[in-house]
Amino acid sequence: MSQWHDYFKELAHKILGYITDETVASLYYQQLAILAPSREDREILAQLATDEARHAANFREVYRQITGQEARRSPTSPPKNLSYQQAIRQRILAESNDFMKYGDDFLTAPDMYLRSLFYKTGASEAQHGMSLSLLLCKPQENLRESKK
Ligand SMILES: [Fe+2]
Ligand SMILES: [Fe+2]
Numbered sequence: 001m002s003q004w005h006d007y008f009k010e011l012a013h014k015i016l017g018y019i020t021d022e023t024v025a026s027l028y029y030q031q032l033a034i035l036a037p038s039r040e041d042r043e044i045l046a047q048l049a050t051d052e053a054r055h056a057a058n059f060r061e062v063y064r065q066i067t068g069q070e071a072r073r074s075p076t077s078p079p080k081n082l083s084y085q086q087a088i089r090q091r092i093l094a095e096s097n098d099f100m101k102y103g104d105d106f107l108t109a110p111d112m113y114l115r116s117l118f119y120k121t122g123a124s125e126a127q128h129g130m131s132l133s134l135l136l137c138k139p140q141e142n143l144r145e146s147k148k
Helices: 002-035 039-067 084-108 110-148
Strands: none
Touching: 002 039, 002 084, 039 110, 084 110
């Protein structure tokens, strides 16, 4: 009994942080989409922004279910003063950390609903990391093509 009480108390606390992180990530991808060098890259980044907003909304729902309260909205601002390439690199690392983080939550989740949520969110973050690495490859490919 108290084991689950402690688990859900800790989970509610962690989820507040996840909501902030996912919201910041969504805003960040919206900003990066504006800087994207091609329409295709812009669409990839816009899709990532949509995914992160969905992750935040899913976690808001979990928070509501666990605590019976709305998650408070903390002020969020994405990192500034990074170049496009630096930002993409930083996000690849962040996405792979998120994949590991949600994997740990998946392993300790007590029910199918939470297991499914953490599995799907982690899989989505892994996919983001892979999509972002494509964005880094492209300029070099373009360079190679332009030298032909
Ligand atoms: Fe996410
Ligand atoms: Fe992500």
